[in-house]
Amino acid sequence: MSSEGAFTKVCALGDVPEEGALGVEVGDTPVAIVRSEGEVYAISDICSHAEVNLSEGEVEDGTIECWLHGSCFDLRSGKPINPPATQAVPTYVVKIDGDDVLVSLDTKNS
Incomplete structure (x- = not known):
């Protein structure tokens, strides 16, 4: 995970509910895998306001x-x-490989 662009398998696509979220950890980083409107996203699982799980x-x-x-x-x-x-939370790059959901901790936003 320390190398740039490295992807880690975090769950099966079938584990992520339609219009819902699944909390996972990538190393020590809490990540919410979210499915909405047919797309899959990875976003920090910690709210920037109250530090609770967004998932x-x-x-x-x-x-x-x-x-x-x-x-x-x-x-x-x-x-x-x-x-x-008032502050954004990090989003992460997601890749679907068959039925596997993979995440890279290289953030897409600041």
């Missing part, structure tokens, strides 16, 4: 909602859509 929140229309205070994050960019969160 426990609702997924809808390309966003994931923090279950604690209701901030929604765009799955493509990690940017918050509404308060109280």
